[in-house]
Amino acid sequence: MMKTGVRIQNVLTDAVFHKTLRLSNTARKGRTVGEIVNLMAIDVERFQTLCQQSQQFWSTPLQIILCLIFLYTVLGLAFIGGVIVMILLIPLNMIVSIKVKKWQSLQMKLKDERQKMTNEVMNGVKVIKLYAWEKPMLKVISEIRSKEVALIRKASMTRTFIDVINSASPFLVSKII
Structure with a gap:
């Protein structure tokens, strides 16, 4: 999942970079350089984190159920x-x-x-x-x-x-x- 997350981050960073290069002057007025840099550096990283943690959506409930069953069998x-x-x-x-x-x-x-x-x-x-x-x-x-x-x-x-x-x-x- 880590590799997939890094690939997604690279693709999105590349897409934002190329989109930034194609921005017209009027469109560029709406965004500052800092906002675009933040978009590439931080916002794109959220997708990488989401990809890494996506398996937890199905595994966490299963782990909780198994732990409760084991606790009940050991402790009553x-x-x-x-x-x-x-x-x-x-x-x-x-x-x-x-x-x-x-x-x-x-x-x-x-x-x-x-x-x-x-x-x-x-x-x-x-x-x-x-x-x-x-x-x-x-x-x-x-x-x-x-x-x-x-x-x-x-x-x-x-x-x-x-x-x-x-x-x-x-x-x-x-x-x-």
Whole structure:
């Protein structure tokens, strides 16, 4: 599945690249260079990830059913307490995942905005130097980057927290059983 995912990513990146080369000037005004680069770098990667994880759609329910059967044969009805704890952790994971996804979306918008500003600065470097706007432009770009880093940090800390909870859940389940 990994090879298929990489092939899909390569084909989509190539398609976006060739489409970008054929864009007319009017169509190019609607998209910034940063948005196109993000499309090739990040959005296309989602298809690769989807391809790698597609087998989980059918295998996960089967694995859950088999695990429940094995737990019942080994522990009897005592396994129900552990299953309840695991079920109670599902909403927590969902809430955290939704928040992290929202933060990542905001971070991507900030990244697009920062790349757009950086591109504008690079294209207008003569004017910026002429009017001595280096510091104000650097300040604007740095503020955008600070917001972006804050969102990345918040999402990383939240992911770390949920990873700790998920790692501790087997011990929690064994304590209950």
